[in-house]
Amino acid sequence: MTVQLSGVAVPLLLAGTAVVVLLLDAFLPARAKPAVLWVGVVALGAAFAGTLPALRSGAQAFCRTTGPPACAYDLAPYGAMLHLVMIAGAAVVLLLSVRAVGEQHLPPGEYVFLLLCSVTGALVLAAAGELATLVVGLETVSLPVFGLVALRRGGGLGSEAALKFFLVSVASTALLLFGASWVYAARGSLWLVDLAKDVGVRPELQPVLVVGVVLAVVGFGFKVAAVPFHAWVPDTYAGAPLPVTAYLAVVSKVAGFAGLLVLVGRGLVPYAHSWAPALGVIAALTMTVGNVVALRQRDAVRLLAWSSIGQAGYVIAPFVRGGRPIAGVDPLAAPVSYLVAYAAMTMTAFAVVVAMTREHGSTSIADYHGLLWRQPLAGAALVFALVALAGLPPGLVGLFAKVAAFRAVVYGGAGWLATVMAVNVVVALYYYVSWAVLVVQRPEVEPARRPVTTLPPPVGAAILVSVAAAVLLSALPQLLFAARDLFPVAAP
Amino acid sequence: MSALTGLLLLLPAAGAVVGCLAPRTAAVRVGLLAALLTVLDAAVMLAVFGYGASGVPQLELDWPWVPSIGLRFHLGVDGISLPLVVLTTVLVALCIVALRRYVPDPGHERALVVLVLVLEIGMLGTFLALDVIVFFVSFETVLLPMYAVVAIWGGPGRRAAANKFLLYTQLGSVVMLVGLLAAASYAGSFSIQQIVDHSGHGMSHTVQVLVFLAIAGGLAVKVPMWPLHSWLPDAHTEAPTVGSVLLAGVLLKMGTYGIVRIALPAAPEGAHALAPFLGAYAVVGIVYAALACLAQRDLKRLIAFSSVGHMGFVLLGIATLTPVGVNAALFGNIAHGVITGLLFFLAGAVKERYGTTDFAVLGPGMRAKIPHLAGFLAVASIASLGLPGFAGFWAELLALLGAWRPADGLPRTAYLVYLAVAGVGSVLTAAYFLAMLHRVAHGEVAARWRAVALPGVSAVELATWLPLVAAMVLAGVWPRTLLGLTEAAVQRLLGGG
Numbered sequence: 001m002t003v004q005l006s007g008v009a010v011p012l013l014l015a016g017t018a019v020v021v022l023l024l025d026a027f028l029p030a031r032a033k034p035a036v037l038w039v040g041v042v043a044l045g046a047a048f049a050g051t052l053p054a055l056r057s058g059a060q061a062f063c064r065t066t067g068p069p070a071c072a073y074d075l076a077p078y079g080a081m082l083h084l085v086m087i088a089g090a091a092v093v094l095l096l097s098v099r100a101v102g103e104q105h106l107p108p109g110e111y112v113f114l115l116l117c118s119v120t121g122a123l124v125l126a127a128a129g130e131l132a133t134l135v136v137g138l139e140t141v142s143l144p145v146f147g148l149v150a151l152r153r154g155g156g157l158g159s160e161a162a163l164k165f166f167l168v169s170v171a172s173t174a175l176l177l178f179g180a181s182w183v184y185a186a187r188g189s190l191w192l193v194d195l196a197k198d199v200g201v202r203p204e205l206q207p208v209l210v211v212g213v214v215l216a217v218v219g220f221g222f223k224v225a226a227v228p229f230h231a232w233v234p235d236t237y238a239g240a241p242l243p244v245t246a247y248l249a250v251v252s253k254v255a256g257f258a259g260l261l262v263l264v265g266r267g268l269v270p271y272a273h274s275w276a277p278a279l280g281v282i283a284a285l286t287m288t289v290g291n292v293v294a295l296r297q298r299d300a301v302r303l304l305a306w307s308s309i310g311q312a313g314y315v316i317a318p319f320v321r322g323g324r325p326i327a328g329v330d331p332l333a334a335p336v337s338y339l340v341a342y343a344a345m346t347m348t349a350f351a352v353v354v355a356m357t358r359e360h361g362s363t364s365i366a367d368y369h370g371l372l373w374r375q376p377l378a379g380a381a382l383v384f385a386l387v388a389l390a391g392l393p394p395g396l397v398g399l400f401a402k403v404a405a406f407r408a409v410v411y412g413g414a415g416w417l418a419t420v421m422a423v424n425v426v427v428a429l430y431y432y433v434s435w436a437v438l439v440v441q442r443p444e445v446e447p448a449r450r451p452v453t454t455l456p457p458p459v460g461a462a463i464l465v466s467v468a469a470a471v472l473l474s475a476l477p478q479l480l481f482a483a484r485d486l487f488p489v490a491a492p
Numbered sequence: 493m494s495a496l497t498g499l500l501l502l503l504p505a506a507g508a509v510v511g512c513l514a515p516r517t518a519a520v521r522v523g524l525l526a527a528l529l530t531v532l533d534a535a536v537m538l539a540v541f542g543y544g545a546s547g548v549p550q551l552e553l554d555w556p557w558v559p560s561i562g563l564r565f566h567l568g569v570d571g572i573s574l575p576l577v578v579l580t581t582v583l584v585a586l587c588i589v590a591l592r593r594y595v596p597d598p599g600h601e602r603a604l605v606v607l608v609l610v611l612e613i614g615m616l617g618t619f620l621a622l623d624v625i626v627f628f629v630s631f632e633t634v635l636l637p638m639y640a641v642v643a644i645w646g647g648p649g650r651r652a653a654a655n656k657f658l659l660y661t662q663l664g665s666v667v668m669l670v671g672l673l674a675a676a677s678y679a680g681s682f683s684i685q686q687i688v689d690h691s692g693h694g695m696s697h698t699v700q701v702l703v704f705l706a707i708a709g710g711l712a713v714k715v716p717m718w719p720l721h722s723w724l725p726d727a728h729t730e731a732p733t734v735g736s737v738l739l740a741g742v743l744l745k746m747g748t749y750g751i752v753r754i755a756l757p758a759a760p761e762g763a764h765a766l767a768p769f770l771g772a773y774a775v776v777g778i779v780y781a782a783l784a785c786l787a788q789r790d791l792k793r794l795i796a797f798s799s800v801g802h803m804g805f806v807l808l809g810i811a812t813l814t815p816v817g818v819n820a821a822l823f824g825n826i827a828h829g830v831i832t833g834l835l836f837f838l839a840g841a842v843k844e845r846y847g848t849t850d851f852a853v854l855g856p857g858m859r860a861k862i863p864h865l866a867g868f869l870a871v872a873s874i875a876s877l878g879l880p881g882f883a884g885f886w887a888e889l890l891a892l893l894g895a896w897r898p899a900d901g902l903p904r905t906a907y908l909v910y911l912a913v914a915g916v917g918s919v920l921t922a923a924y925f926l927a928m929l930h931r932v933a934h935g936e937v938a939a940r941w942r943a944v945a946l947p948g949v950s951a952v953e954l955a956t957w958l959p960l961v962a963a964m965v966l967a968g969v970w971p972r973t974l975l976g977l978t979e980a981a982v983q984r985l986l987g988g989g
Contacts, residue, residue, distance in 0.1 A: 387636065392632055392635055393629060393636070399629065400558075403628070403673075406673055407677075410670055410674050410677060411673070415674075415702065418670045418673075419667075419670070421666075422666040422667050422670055423663070425666045426659055426662050426666065429659065429662050433639075433658060478558040478559065478560065481558050481560045481561050482560065
C-alpha cells in the first residue's frame with residue numbers, strides 16, 4: 001500500500017486543527033477562549049480553498065499496490081463538490097455558534113474540536129474507496145455530534161436529544177458494519193472497485209449478498225433520516241443547540257448521502273435490483289411523510305426538521321433506477337445537484353432561525369410575522385430560502401434541483417414516483433408559502449417593543465454567506481450541474 | 493434583429509429594477525415607460541417579422557444555458573406566438589395606464605407595478621420559449637407575482653382565493669413538467685422544435701397517452717378546463733382589476749398555447765386518443781359555465797364564469813385536431829384576451845364607482861346614470877356573446893366548423909353532438925349577457941343612486957378601453973389578419989396535415 005499524504009491534506013488539516021484547538025483551549029485564559037471558534041473558521045476556509053483543485057482531478061491516498069488500482073481514500077470530482085458543501089456548511093455553523101457558545105455557556109474548545117472531528121469524518125466518508133473506510137468515516141461523523149448535541153448543560157431536552165441521536169448513530173453504524181461484513185462474506189473483498197465488477201457469486205451466497213446490501217443501505221437510511229428511519233429527527237433537532245441542529249440538517253445529512261452515493265453508486269452498482277426498488281419506495285415514503293407532517297408544524301425548528309425529511313425524499317428518488325446511466329443521464333448526478341441546492345437553501349433558513357431565536361427566545365412560527373420589516377436582511381433571506389425550497393422563481397436554485405430530480409426519475413421511467421413527487425411539491429408549497437407570507441406581512445400596528453434590531457455580525461455574516469450561495473446558484477444554475485461533468489460514468 | 497426578442501424580456505426586467513429603486517411617486521411612470529417600450533419592441537417585431545415564413549420560428553435567440561444537461565436559453569417567435577406576444581405587451585401597458593389613475597387598496601403602487609412587470613417577463617417568456625425548460629421556468633415565474641397581486645390587492649376573501657390559485661396551478665405545472673421531461677427523454681433534447689419534429693416516435697401508444705395526459709392535463713388547470721376550473725371564479729372575483737385583466741387576458745392563454753405548441757405535436761397518437769374526451773369536457777364546460785352565469789348576481793363572477801365557457805370553445809377547437817379547429821382556438825385565444833380584458837376593465841370601473849359589482853345593488857339604470865360606461869359594457873358584452881362583426885364571432889364559428897368535420901379517425905358522431913351542445917351553450921351565453929345588461933344598464937336609475945353623483949368616463953379610461961374595442965372590431969371584420977398568421981405554423985404542428 002502506498003500512502004500519499006498530499007491526497008488527504010484537507011482532512012489532515014482539519015484533524016490537526018481540532019487537536020490544536022483542544023490544546024489552545026487548555027492554555028488560553030477563559031476570556032480569550034471563544035477565539036478558538038475563529039481558528040476553526042479560518043481552518044475551514046483554508047480547507048475550502050484546498051479542496052478546489054480536487055474538483056477537476058479528485059484526490060487519492062492509501063492506494064493498494066496489488067490487483068487493479070484502487071485507493072481507500074478516493075475522492076471523485078463529484079465528491080469534491082460535496083466536500084465544498086460540507087466545509088462551507090460547517091464554517092457557517094461555526095459563525096452561527098459564536099453567540100450560542102457564549103450565551104449557553106458551551107465550552108468553546110470542546111465545541112470546535114468535536115465539530116472539526118465530525119467534519120473530518122464527513123470528508124472521509126464522501127471519499128471512501130472501500131467498506132472499512134466507509135464504516136470508520138460514518139462513525140467519525142456521528143460520534144462527535146453526539147457530544148455536540150449533549151453539550152448544552154442542565155437541559156433535560158439536550159440529554160434526551162443526545163441519547164436518541166446516540167442510539168440511532170450506533171444502530172446505523174452497526175447496521176452498516178453488519179451489512180459490510182455480509183457483503184465481504186459473499187464477495188471476498190472490501191474494495192468498492194472490486195464490488196462494482198459484476199462477477200457472479202455462488203448461488204448459495206446470493207441471499208447473503210442481498211441481506212448485506214440491504215443492511216448497509218438501511219444503515220445510511222438512519223443517517224439521512226429517511227422514512228421509516230426518521231423518528232429520531234424532530235426531537236433531536238428541537239433539543240440540540242440550534243447551530244448543532246443546522247449542522248445535523250445540512251452537513252451531517254449531506255455526509256450521509258455522500259456515503260450512500262459512494263456505496264451504491266460506486267460499489268453496489270451490479271446489485272441495483274436489491275436496493276433500487278427499495279430506495280424508490282423509501283423516497284416516496286420519505287417525501288410524503290415529511291411534507292404532510294410539516295404541514296401541521298407551528299414551530300420553526302420542527303418545521304425545518306420535517307421539511308428536511310421531505311427534501312431528502314427528492315434526493316433519494318433518482319436512486320430508483322439503479323446506478324447506471326439511462327439515455328445519457330446518470331441518475332446519481334441528480335442527488336449531487338439536489339444536495340448542493342438543499343444545503344444552500346436549508347442553511348439560509350437555519351441561519352435566520354438562529355438569529356431570530358436569540359431575539360425572541362422561542363422558535364414559534366408566529367414570531368416571524370412581519371420579520372421583513374424589522375430585519376430586512378434576515379427576512380429577505382428567509383423568504384428567498386423558502387421560495388427556493390418550494391421550487392419557484394426567483395429561487396431558481398430549488399427549481400433546477402427539482403427539475404434535475406424529476407428528470408432522473410422520468411428518464412428512468414419511474415412514472416409512479418414522478419407522480420408522488422408532483423403531489424409532494426404542491427403539499428410543500430403550501431407550508432413554505434404560508435411561512436413566507438407571514439414574514440412579508442406588514443405588522444398591523446408598528447409595535448414599539450419590537451424595533452428594527454441589528455444582527456450580531458457573525459450571525460449576519462452567516463446569513464449573508466448562505467443566502468449569497470443560494471442567490472449565486474440561482475443566477476448561475478449551471479454550477480449545480482457541474483456535478484454532472486464531474487460525475488464518472490459508472491462502470492458498465 | 494434577434495436582439496428584439498431579448499429586449500422583450502429585458503425591458504420589463506429593467507423597468508422592474510428601476511421601479512424598485514425609483515422614488516415611490518415615480519414608480520408608475522417608470523413602469524409605464526418600460527411597458528410602452530416593450531409595446532414598441534413588439535410593434536417593431538410585427539414590422540420585421542417574415543410573414544412568408546410564419547410557420548418557422550424567427551428572430552431567434554439561442555444561447556447555451558446549462559451546457560452539461562443540454563439546456564439552452566432559446567427564444568423566438570412564429571405565427572402562433574407573435575399575436576400572443578403583442579396581446580401581452582398591450583394588455584400590460586394598458587394595465588399600468590389604468591394604475592396611473594386608480595390604485596386599489598392598500599396602495600403601494602410601486603410594488604404593484606413591479607409585480608406586473610415581473611408577470612410580463614414570465615408571460616412573454618412562456619410565449620417566446622423554444623425550449624421546454626425555459627417554457628417551464630417562465631410558466632412558473634408568473635405564479636408568485638400573481639399570487640401576491642391577488643393576496644395583497646384583492647377583495648375580502650383574497651387569501652383563500654390566492655392560495656387556491658397557487659396550489660391548483662402549481663399542481664398543474666408539476667404534472668406538466670413530468671410530461672415535458674418524458675417527451676424530452678424520447679426526443680433526446682429539451683428543444684421544443686426537436687420534440688415537435690420527433691412527434692412521438694418510439695413512444696408506445698400507452699406512453700403517448702400518458703405524455704399527452706400529463707402535459708395537456710397539467711396545462712388544462714391553467715386554461716381552465718371544466719372540471720379543473722374551480723380556482724378561477726374565486727381568483728377573478730377577489731383579484732384587483734389589473735390582476736383579473738392579466739389573468740383572463742394572458743395567463744389562461746398560456747395553457748391553451750402550451751397544449752397547441754407542445755402537447756399536440758409531442759404525442760400525436762396520445763392527442764388522437766384523448767381528443768374526444770377533451771372535446772367532451774370542453775362542451776360540458778361551455779354549457780356549465782353558461783348555466784353558472786345565468787345564476788350569477790355579481791358582474792366579476794359572471795365574467796369569470798364566461799371565461800370558462802369561452803375557453804371551452806378554444807378547447808373544442810383544439811380537440812378537433814384539424815387546422816380549422818386549431819386556428820379557431822388560437823383566434824379564440826386572442827379574441828377572448830381582448831374582449832374579456834375589456835370586460836374586466838369595465839367591471840373595475842363599475843366597482844370603483846359603485847363600490848360593488850353586485851347586480852342587486854348596482855342596477856338598474858346605469859345607462860341613464862353613466863351612459864358611456866354602460867355603452868362600453870354593452871359593446872363588450874355583445875362582442876363576448878359572439879355577435880358577427882366582433883372577434884368572438886369567428887372564434888366560436890370556426891370552432892363549431894372544426895367540430896363539423898373533425899380530423900380523420902375521430903368519432904364524427906360524437907363531435908356532431910359536441911357541436912349541438914356547444915350551439916346550445918352559445919345561445920345561453922347570449923341569454924346571460926343580455927339578462928345582465930337588462931339588470932344593470934337598462935331601466936330607471938335605482939333609488940339609492942339617484943342622488944349620488946358618480947364620475948363619468950375619464951380620458952385615461954377611454955385611452956385604456958378604445959384600443960381593445962378597436963382590436964376586437966378589427967379582428968371581427970377582418971379575421972384574415974390573424975388567421976393568415978397562425979395557419980402556416982398550425983400546419984407544421986399538426987404534421988403537415
